[in-house]
Amino acid sequence: MAEADSETVDLEIIVQGAQEGKKQELRLWLRMLSTTKLVSQEVRRRLRAEFGATLPQFDLMAQLYREGDGLRLGELSKRTMVTNGNVTGLVERLEADGMVLRVTPDGDRRVTVAKLTPKGEKLFGTMAAAHEGWLRDMMADVDPAVIAELWKDIGEVKTSVSNHLSGVDFD
Amino acid sequence: MAEADSETVDLEIIVQGAQEGKKQELRLWLRMLSTTKLVSQEVRRRLRAEFGATLPQFDLMAQLYREGDGLRLGELSKRTMVTNGNVTGLVERLEADGMVLRVTPDGDRRVTVAKLTPKGEKLFGTMAAAHEGWLRDMMADVDPAVIAELWKDIGEVKTSVSNHLSGVDFD
Numbered sequence: 001m002a003e004a005d006s007e008t009v010d011l012e013i014i015v016q017g018a019q020e021g022k023k024q025e026l027r028l029w030l031r032m033l034s035t036t037k038l039v040s041q042e043v044r045r046r047l048r049a050e051f052g053a054t055l056p057q058f059d060l061m062a063q064l065y066r067e068g069d070g071l072r073l074g075e076l077s078k079r080t081m082v083t084n085g086n087v088t089g090l091v092e093r094l095e096a097d098g099m100v101l102r103v104t105p106d107g108d109r110r111v112t113v114a115k116l117t118p119k120g121e122k123l124f125g126t127m128a129a130a131h132e133g134w135l136r137d138m139m140a141d142v143d144p145a146v147i148a149e150l151w152k153d154i155g156e157v158k159t160s161v162s163n164h165l166s167g168v169d170f171d
Numbered sequence: 172m173a174e175a176d177s178e179t180v181d182l183e184i185i186v187q188g189a190q191e192g193k194k195q196e197l198r199l200w201l202r203m204l205s206t207t208k209l210v211s212q213e214v215r216r217r218l219r220a221e222f223g224a225t226l227p228q229f230d231l232m233a234q235l236y237r238e239g240d241g242l243r244l245g246e247l248s249k250r251t252m253v254t255n256g257n258v259t260g261l262v263e264r265l266e267a268d269g270m271v272l273r274v275t276p277d278g279d280r281r282v283t284v285a286k287l288t289p290k291g292e293k294l295f296g297t298m299a300a301a302h303e304g305w306l307r308d309m310m311a312d313v314d315p316a317v318i319a320e321l322w323k324d325i326g327e328v329k330t331s332v333s334n335h336l337s338g339v340d341f342d
Contacts, residue, residue, distance in 0.1 A: 141331035
């Protein structure tokens with residue numbers, strides 16, 4: 001994670017002056033981006049403080065928790081924001097801690113999947129409940145009706161963005 | 172950037188089943204996060220395709236554009252999502268391309284600041300206009316009134332989150 005964590009200045013404040021006269025789509029984007037960064041930083045801080053865990057570890061465990069039969073490392077990389085190279089290191093670390101197991105599923109000896117151990121499942125359950133509570137706390141001052149409206153409206157933005165992707169894979 | 176870019180699966184879809192019965196704050200957060208990632212990926216793709224530039228380069232130039240007198244590298248790191256170590260490499264690369272200049276301001280010979288060259292300013296102006304246009308395009312299907320409402324409501328979320336940070340710097 002190449003982020004300058006806690007000392008990061010609020011991006012939206014920095015561009016404040018530059019925002020005058022700017023199109024409202026840009027202003028909305030800067031606000032969304034800075035809010036997302038703020039929440040991510042707080043989640044990262046709490047994961048570290050309360051569980052000694054990193055956000056990539058949490059994301060990876062979340063995917064394995066969803067897929068009881070396990071996932072191949074390439075699939076894990078796609079489903080998280082973690083590159084292929086880093087997934088291997090993360091899985092090895094979690095394996096050493098007894099949270100993850102690598103197994104060869106029946107029928108295909110060439111394949112290896114990672115899955116949570118019972119210990120890993122238990123820990124993730126605790127972390128996920130805490131994570132949900134942190135979000136509830138962070139949004140405590142927002143009216144529930146506003147939260148419901150936001151969920152719907154951001155859904156509209158997401159659909160629009162999906163409809164207007166350049167569609168070209170430049171990689 | 173440790174992101175698995177174009178092949179990344181939609182995070183919100185992955186957790187869909189797990190969302191039932193979940194608190195609406197968590198659902199909103201997952202939607203915000205996945206939308207932000209979708210837009211960031213598209214911006215990254217277009218920067219690369221149209222300008223051969225990366226998102227960290229764009230962010231860094233944006234900060235220098237705002238500060239005509241230049242910024243110290245440490246300050247640049249704080250204002251972007253780029254770590255101290257990576258800022259140096261980025262600045263050197265932009266300097267080699269004639270976009271950035273490192274200078275010693277009058278009065279303090281121990282300090283070096285980076286600033287945009289006229290060529291860098293011109294390029295950034297073009298990029299910023301394109302960036303604004305991409306966002307307008309991406310949100311084209313959303314009613315302007317919804318965009319205005321979103322800007323206000325996300326502002327409420329941001330204020331609430333700011334008020335409920337753990338306040339402890341665990342770094």
